[in-house]
Amino acid sequence: MRGMEELPLNQTQKVRLQRALESLSAGTNSVTVADTIPVNQEDAILKGHGTTVLDGEVVATVCGVIERVNKLVYVRTLRARYKPEVGDVVVGRVIEVAPKRWKLEVNFSQHAVLMLSSMNLPDGIQRRRTQVDELNMRSIFEENDVVSAEVRETMRDGGLQLHARSEKYGKLEKGQMLTVSPYLVKKRKHHFSHLEEYGVDLVLGCNGIIWVGEHVEVKDKMIEDEPIPTKPESENNKSQISISLEEQEEAYTPLKTRENICRIANAIRVLSTLGFTITVEVITEIIDMSIKMGVDVHDMLGAEFCVLVAEKEAERRTRRNR
Structure with a gap:
């Protein structure tokens, strides 16, 4: 949420954002330093990371979310x-x-x-x-x-x-590298994704470094190893010129693909600014939202769109918890 401080929010946007964040934090067991963690003193609980005992009560020593595994109680730090x-x-x-x-x-x-x-x-x-x-x-x-x-x-x-x-x-190659807080990228079975609709490859690194780049097709080595028939020298010169032109065309990233890369990268930046978990599903939702609303790529980093994303996420979680 530190990135929100840099956004030029007007008074109305600040109120809307505050309401959305309160709605998002309503169902979570979030604590700050020195907050009391409710536990049953009769149970023989085990105090884990981020907890200590003060005046007979279990107190949080870090900011985060309370996690319970059987009798173990600990605080999972966010940052x-x-x-x-x-x-x-x-x-x-x-x-x-x-x-x-x-x-x-x-x-x-x-x-x-x-x-x-x-x-x-x-x-x-x-x-x-x-x-x-x-x-x-x-x-x-x-x-x-x-x-x-x-x-x-x-x-x-x-x-x-x-x-x-x-x-x-x-x-x-042919993309953007983004760095976010590592806690925003959860460990999953697959961290490599191909967004076929946009022609983009997405790599969500567990270390908080994300790559958004043009999709790369895996070439068949058997086809590459086929013998090339011999041709006269003049024809070989022409073929070399055509091959060099083809290589230049292959190295060129289409304008639409570059726009898609920038749109996906900005969607990730919005999630990082708001402190939301970064997944392929959430990224796709933000992209679809920006396209339906007619938001330009450079406008996705504006204060209004960030507030709209926070409100939509709060609404989605409210529907899910019903």
Whole structure:
């Protein structure tokens, strides 16, 4: 909710937003520091993270939501650093190409490490990495490249090791990288989504880094390996010119797709500003809402649209709780 302070809200919009937020928080067990947590003193409860005992009462030591698991009572903090777990899908930016490894910025207290041996080579052949592969590391990833990977393990010193042995992981191009609070991205079965209607790929990183980019088709290697019939030199020159033009056309992102990328990215920014959980379903609802209302892409970040999104979310949750 810190982002709302930067929006130029008029008095009417402030009142509407306050009502929507009160409606959203009505059904949650949210607490702030020093709030008393209601418990049955006769039960032998276990006090977990974010709780302490003060004058015989259980008191919250952090801001968050009360969670209960059998006899365990703890407070789940909303704004917290990313805590990596094995199997998490993350998105990061390459900051250094070191011997046999890449170092990535992944919105964590330390840089993550992606070893050369922990990713698929461009030829797709499973083999031992040689000195030639190490010399050609920059042809795979270089500084400032955006990469998707998976957490392989957490080291004793707090470091993070990644791997990208699946075809779905790798370099991300032709899109936008967004950084939000990690708590807004919940861990799910699938963090890679293809919004077919908009021609956009969406990667929701568990570390709070989200990628919105043009959809990339996986090419069939069998077709690429077919022999090319020989042609006269003049025809080869013409084919090279046509191929170069085709490559330029393929590298060009259509205007409609770029507009869709910006619209989806702004929908994510609105959710981040309001502090709402970011899911594919909610993003799609906001996109449809903006299109039906005729809201331009740049107007989605305005105060009025943010208030409308908060009101719609409050209305949706009210209907669901009935």
